[in-house]
Amino acid sequence: MIPVLETRNLEKRFGGIVASSQVSLSVARGARHALIGPNGAGKTTLVNMLTGVLAPSSGEIRLDGEDITRLPPHRRVRRGIARTFQINQLFADLNPVEALGLAISERLGTGTHWWRRPGSRPEVVAEIAALLDRFGLADVRGVRTAALPYxxxxxxxxxxxxxxxxRVLLLDEPAAGVPEAERHEILAAVAGLPADVAVLLIEHDMDIxxxxxxxxxxLVNGQIFVDGPPDAVARDPRVKAVYLGESRDGRAP
Structure with missing residues (x-):
């Protein structure tokens, strides 16, 4: 089966610094795939290449078997790749209804109709309501984004x-900086994503x-160090030594 997202020998060099080296990654359809590694391992660099924010120095990126290596970010979104960022990239002066209305309108090709209030078009109202419910935002639907809890x-x-x-959703540390009392909502939202959407998650919290x-x-030093199912990764002595550490009873934390 063709993976929904694949890289082949992907590299990114900044002068003499190699941030990603020969990264060949395969994400299956509907996968729940985590990308982990110590700080500076090249995780965000890889995601930036996948989404078109950075152009790779060499190698290929394929979506459903199609080469998208040179496509700009907006065309990748239209092909089925979306992402979040370590630091929020939001419209501070819009409320959730307006922001979601704008995003849906852009997807439908009507985002340039700036004179119409986002969310007022009948074809997007039901979708906005469903998204507000799915992601626990209905109770703050009218609150300006800058005033929302983190x-x-x-x-x-x-x-x-x-x-x-x-088709592929890239989540870059979605719970980073979120107070403990609010983290359960993030985890529930991620766990509740549809099974047909592949999720590539960058995360430092091993419990998550x-x-x-x-x-x-x-990833370690820009290269794939280990790749496999969670149990095998947790047992791998190289991972324990380099990244996870090992508790007294020999289990990964």
Missing amino acids: GKQRLLEIALAFACRP VFTFADRITV
Whole structure:
């Protein structure tokens, strides 16, 4: 079966610095795939190449078998790749209804109709309501984004990415900086994503990773270090030594 997202010998060099080296990654349709590694391992660089923010120095990126290596970011979104960021990229002065209405309208090709209030078009109202319910935003639907609790801002960013109707959703540390009391909403939203959407999750919290993932890829120094199912990765002595560490009873934390 052709993977929904695949890289072949992907590299990114910044002068003499090699940020990604010979990365060949395969994400299956509907996968729950975690990308982990120490700081500076090249995780965000890889995601930036997948989404077109950075152009690779060499190698290929394929979506459903089609080469998208040179496509600009907006065309990749239209082909089915969406993402969130480590630091929120939101419209501070819009409320969730307006932001989601704008995202849906853009997907439908009507985003340039700036004179019409986002969310007022009948064809998008029901979809906005469904997204608000799915991501726990109905109770703050009219609150300006800048005034939302940080956990709600993270939920809104995931909702905006999901509004693009992606086949592959890239989540870059979705729970980072979220207070403990609000994290359960993030985890529930991620766990509740449809099974036909492949999710590639960058995360440092191993509790989240091993709860979420059916496959884990470990990056170290810009290269794939280990790739496999969670149990095998957790048992791998190289991963324990380099990244996970090992508890006294020999189990990964």
